[in-house]
Amino acid sequence: MVANDSQPAVRENVLRISGLKVAYGGIQAVKGIDLEVNKGELITLIGANGAGKTTTLKAITGTLPNCRVEGHIDYAGEAIKGVGSFDLVKKKLAMVPEGRGVFTRMSIHENLLMGAYTRDDKAGIDADIDKWFAVFPRLKERAAQMAGTLSGGEQQMLAMARALMSHPKLLLLDEPSMGLSPIMVEKIFEVVRTVSAEGVTILLVEQNAKLALQAAHRGYVMDSGLITMSGAGADMLNDPRVKEAYLGEG
Template structure:
């Protein structure tokens, strides 16, 4: 098993944000966490990537317990986090943003190869290599944030709301790229408000409500669940 999350309990002060959350991601999968705003989806990703600490529970990656590891060490092990709101470095160029994603790596030839792989997925970034990140469109910034996440050569790419604020055409493009990244061997843990699109490309899914997982199953089962249809798919 690639990622195993067991009984996570996370607090913000007195607020019990994650309540006994358990799930897993197998190698080669796209797994989606869906839920309303405030359900705990982003908190889950931030805890896995070492930005938050759980009070109880364990996170195992490739069988190794990473629950108390610092965030930079977790990146070195092979987990990359593309945060909500993109969080690119606006004053830096596209190239400099991408190189920031490779800060844990040392071999310049390998870094260059990774950059070329990013350009194969995102040709627009190559065209804008020396442009400042802050001057890119929303869609291009999402591509840059994803490309930056890929520069650490992750085994598991965690993506938080990649379609947020994008036009329908760009949403489709981003999801096609996510499928393509996955087909090249990167497992993906996806947090996404656009449940319909997320479920259409995922293998499995979990539904989070107020810090608890209330449903799990194949993406098809979740998409056909009457409760999910009503709450998240607008059916």
């Protein structure tokens, strides 16, 4: 497996975060970060538990409870801080949350239809369901099964396919490999790379720094609420600081 070093030719900005601060009461979880994602890029945000990575994604999607958010969040040239998550989905911004968040009492097929609820092209929706069933044959075999009865890996497959049913311009992935077997982790990252190669812009939060940086065009390191390092994925893989802190090398 090699680093994804083919930089997209188009540099149209999809997401720009500047001066983002998030506070829960007196706790400053994010302390003023700048981050950008350009069209067609796969960007990864790595860091230890509690660094503020998930909080950053939730700030983008407006799904943070009882907290103070400061700074600027621009998506496709539009300020979206304070915009409801329902409206963001209509604007083609989708997120696969940590913990998957599947509709447990709905079938796999029904979950996929929910991912396409902003669309009205029935033929296209049916074609996309067939597409993701081809990518994830396990889901096709269990299409009528309740999502809550699936394994963790199967639920992750479903959560990713459901998000992609909305044809997102920006896909946010929060810890897609968490709690999965090594074989399933490889499958999930195979799909991440495939989706990126199809041109979908991705911001990936991931604790498996090695796989994330191997897949990414660029990466950011987050530590204690701050961005402490950024660069091309391939360069960061070889950076001694990254190797020692996040790759178990050095």
